[in-house]
Amino acid sequence: KESNSNEPEFYQAVEEVLSSISQLVEGNSVYQQQAILERLIEPERQIIFRVPWLDDNGLVQVNRGFRIEFSSTLGPYKGGLRFHPSVNQSVVKFLGFEQILKNALTGLPLGGAKGGADFNPKGKSDNEIMRFCQSYMTELYRHIGANTDVPAGDIGVGAREIGYLFGQYKRITNQFQGVLTGKPEIMGGSSLRTEATGYGVAYFLNAMLDAKSDSLRGKRCLVSGAGNVALYLMEKLDQYDAVILSCSDSKGTLYCKDGLDVALVKHLKNERGAELRDYLNEHKNAEFTPVNQYPSDGHQVWGYEADIALPCATQNEITKKDAETLVENGCSVVCEGANMPTTADALKVFKEHNVFLGPSKAANAGGVATSQFEMAQNSSMQKWRPEQVDEKLQQVMKSIFETISTTAKQYSNEHDLVLGANIAGFERVADAMLKQGVV
Numbered sequence: 001k002e003s004n005s006n007e008p009e010f011y012q013a014v015e016e017v018l019s020s021i022s023q024l025v026e027g028n029s030v031y032q033q034q035a036i037l038e039r040l041i042e043p044e045r046q047i048i049f050r051v052p053w054l055d056d057n058g059l060v061q062v063n064r065g066f067r068i069e070f071s072s073t074l075g076p077y078k079g080g081l082r083f084h085p086s087v088n089q090s091v092v093k094f095l096g097f098e099q100i101l102k103n104a105l106t107g108l109p110l111g112g113a114k115g116g117a118d119f120n121p122k123g124k125s126d127n128e129i130m131r132f133c134q135s136y137m138t139e140l141y142r143h144i145g146a147n148t149d150v151p152a153g154d155i156g157v158g159a160r161e162i163g164y165l166f167g168q169y170k171r172i173t174n175q176f177q178g179v180l181t182g183k184p185e186i187m188g189g190s191s192l193r194t195e196a197t198g199y200g201v202a203y204f205l206n207a208m209l210d211a212k213s214d215s216l217r218g219k220r221c222l223v224s225g226a227g228n229v230a231l232y233l234m235e236k237l238d239q240y241d242a243v244i245l246s247c248s249d250s251k252g253t254l255y256c257k258d259g260l261d262v263a264l265v266k267h268l269k270n271e272r273g274a275e276l277r278d279y280l281n282e283h284k285n286a287e288f289t290p291v292n293q294y295p296s297d298g299h300q301v302w303g304y305e306a307d308i309a310l311p312c313a314t315q316n317e318i319t320k321k322d323a324e325t326l327v328e329n330g331c332s333v334v335c336e337g338a339n340m341p342t343t344a345d346a347l348k349v350f351k352e353h354n355v356f357l358g359p360s361k362a363a364n365a366g367g368v369a370t371s372q373f374e375m376a377q378n379s380s381m382q383k384w385r386p387e388q389v390d391e392k393l394q395q396v397m398k399s400i401f402e403t404i405s406t407t408a409k410q411y412s413n414e415h416d417l418v419l420g421a422n423i424a425g426f427e428r429v430a431d432a433m434l435k436q437g438v439v
């Protein structure tokens, strides 16, 4: 639609899905008559609101808040909140659209949504974060509910922010209910929710390698990001005896040819004020490349010889040039922890060179699956043990892999997991839409 032409990320996400499913839709007159595609790409509801808050100097600051309730076909709207200065309507729409199909792939009763604000949590005090979260929830509370819309975290939103958001929701509504997931465990959070997305990516990657009668042992991995997804992915890769050569954050890239000390990376990122660069104080053989020294059109983190690339920072972080470098350096497997981290041109490069690619809507679905486990625990007033959650998470990731590789085999070849994920997710949503009539 012309009216969406200024939404490049949303366009990109829709185009990728359409290129996978067009044959299926063109050959199905019911999908066409019922305008399934037209309905699927139009959000059910888009909420944009002002978020005024007081900074520590007593000055009023104003940010823009979003919640896009994209599809409730399969269950309550579900998807994270992102607090980052780059958040705008296009970014939230692409994330919400991807979330519909991702949630469908989990096989769980979850609709799709996403939200956030163009608020930068960096450099803010705890009190400023709390006041921002309280103001954000003062508007959001009227749109969400345990059976309506259940937000979670994303970039810039972790257990601390979810705690403040939950506190304000409870205060306004006088309801202690599972209206947010990713809560601190003491107030109804699920064990392993923090680790779930990263661990889930590792379980999915393991299934990919297993399908090729291979394993993670000794594999050289390049990871981007050093936040929630990247840190717990690295922790699990370490347990699988893979070698993690690099990781990165918004300031630069850390690399060590002998493999990174994951516990130290985790410690540095979780300790206030410490930076990835400080790793060099303890390991002189490591290298740190600041962002201003990255190659043009590319990212340093992908510039090393390796077997597997794992983007876990943000969208479009693997450019065409990065993809070419990865292929030249021997990388044959990519597994996406971040949402839509690979540009459309980079995807083509990977396809031409038969790189085995695990798409984000499948590979990083462990987070939302565990959020659904949190909803189930909250509504039944139960608390599951970490081993129970981990076992269920492993089952979900394995089942997603099997579903999409079977679908890929049916429509093309079993290694085209992008196609498999798009078709399998779409079919589940479309079939439920047909059963619900024109809504």
Ligand code: NDP
Binding pocket: 153, 154, 155, 156, 157, 197, 224, 225, 226, 227, 228, 229, 230, 248, 249, 250, 251, 312, 313, 314, 315, 337, 338, 339, 364, 365, 367, 368
């Ligand atoms: P975090 O905020 O915890 O971490 C993000 C990491 O990526 C940080 O290291 C950050 O750097 C870096 N980063 C973020 N934006 C940029 C940028 N524009 N340029 C360079 N580096 C950047 O977020 P998450 O780990 O939660 O999320 C990462 C990705 O995973 C996102 O795409 C998110 O949508 C996706 N995802 C997350 C889920 C979850 O459960 N958390 C679930 C499913 C998907 P710095 O440390 O300097 O801030």
